[in-house]
Amino acid sequence: MLKGNPEIGLYNLDLPKGCELCRMGGKLVVFITGECGDNCYYCPVSEQRFGKDKAFANEAPAENLVDFIYEAYRMRALGAGITGGDPLIRIDKVVSLIKKFKDEFGQEFHIHLYTSGRYVTKDVLSELERAGLDEIRFHPLKREYLRAIEKAVQFNFDVGIEVPAIPGQEQELEKLILWSKAIGVKFVNMNELELTERNYAPLNARGFKSAHGLAGVNGSFETAYATLRKLHEEKIALHYCSSVYKDLVETRTRFLRIIKYSSKAYEEGTGEGTVLRAVVKSSQDLSDYGEEIEKGVWSISPSLITHLGVNEYVLVEEYPDWRKLKIGEKLVYSKPQ
Template sequence: MSPVVKTQYHSWCTGNLSEGCIQCVNGRKLVLFITGLCAQRCWYCPVSEQKFGEDVAFANEWKISDPKNPVELFEEARLTNATGAGITGGDPLVLTERCVEYIKLLKKRFGKEFHIHLYTPLKLVTQERLKKLYDAGLDEIRFHPNIEDKTLWDRLNLAKQFKWKIGIEIPVIPFLEKEMKELIDYAKGKIDFINLNELERSDTQTSHYKIDERNLKQKDAISYGVKGSKELALKLLKYAQSKGLAAHFCTAKLKDSVQMKNRLQIRAKNAKYDFDEMTEEGLLLRGCAYLKQLAPGAGYREKIKQADKQKLLRELEIIRKTVLSKWETPIEIDSEKLRIILPIEFVKKHKLALKKIGVILAIVEEYPTADAIEMTVDFL
């Protein structure tokens, strides 16, 4: 096995990266959160309280409104130029049939070469479920064994019956070095690779999240990475190398500075209006006109949820027509956030006249994602 080397993605590896990882670091893997249902309660699970335990599905940040007709899934794949998808949860095997359906739909829409991997604990792994996934076209399966309990480790053997890539993916927990080395020993010859994720703290409020009780601290003020995780991961890479096992240490910096950035840049280029400006990080800069009752501020998102959408869209259309009767300019109605989007220079030039129409103006920097989270809102 090749020596441990640092990659261009702020990560380390020995051997080759899996196809799923290669696509991911390039921002070309869609994250398909297929359900928040899960039979396990891992004390380090970062999934938010809005998702965990709920049967909700997301394509990246975009909630799939009807899981039986996942139109958002296909549109998100298009907007991000996705060449593959990673299925996660919760535990996807709680809804194996949904996984099978989505794998088939994605392969049919984007072709057999559209690479799909799935990440699952061992608790619900059976030969029958694995066969359904394999027959549907799953290319790569990644298991998340319970590091502190060997009871179900033998289920890794079930995956060897199928001609797909098999991996293990686990967070690197600083005080479990012995157990993780034992897992590497056990997995040798049964899997193709192991992914070691830097353990990160989460803002989740789920009751089973106990990272504070384990006395695990952030390594510094700017990272969610846990102190000691990276140091142990580098030791485990050398250990995996000594066993002839391909391994990759995926850092928090990779996820934020490489994978996420690449995906945002792609989506921004595809989702932006011609007049939108784009930052180097892939965020959008745009001029926005808000109705007075729906300007960004305290409770903004909740106000949008509770709003009479059709009534407000009619108001926005009246404003749009008023603007076009006075000026020749690109102008778009945002039906999700119930606002009007305009070129920045136009908003700055005509701010006094626009305010007389009865709108609140701002220059907004926001993510190009479906949830369009605002980074900055500068009111004019």
């Protein structure tokens, strides 16, 4: 029997541990480098990041390993997912970071890593195992990359496969799943194929259009669903993950966690993964109520407006992450008491 629902995701057995923690918003997203030796036509990595050796901890640029630790503390992360590009291009950095995470947060801090398999050798796998990697997810693009997976299942971490569900490729998916089961792969994740700014043209050229104006491609869910229905009784964990889930639910639950553990006293959570603050101009010292963001301009909690007798203020709604992207702002007039 399948569990879950089509809007979020469907699965037959237990969810992979990395996915379970992601659902709780507990995974730090480690983008270790944008460099990759492959060039998939459906690659979802943005133009700003792809091919560039830049790193990010969640949305924040990360210059060194401490930046990842800082961001993990800010959200009280339960684990991290290391992605790119192909992280194994920077194997030394990956290994140092895994060790640092485990030293700082303990062995139970769950770390999973994505790779195409192109740079996987026994030495690389040994280094990852010694560092304490918990889960490796392959995105095998060519037949020769399958050999990397055969090597990986001999190591002491969970091995999974994660691929986009490309409309019409039910037979290829079925073959991949049955082969994975036979060699001892623990799970196969099928992601809804997603349109992004960068892959829009190549996907459209292949006839893939968005479903209902959302990022998910028409027919991708149907391909994953048909595969799940056919194979759900096989003894291998299968999981379909929708693009809505990845873009909205995962990010929102992660933002809720950041708000819970590290929002400023004057930021009020909306319950939707955003915060509200009131921006007030005042020559008085309001440091007991908030923070001076520029000379004579203060951020204070919207619920203190009445108490302070402020006549007008700007109500700002924004995301809680490093970028502080504004969703909206409006001028509000309030009656002083």
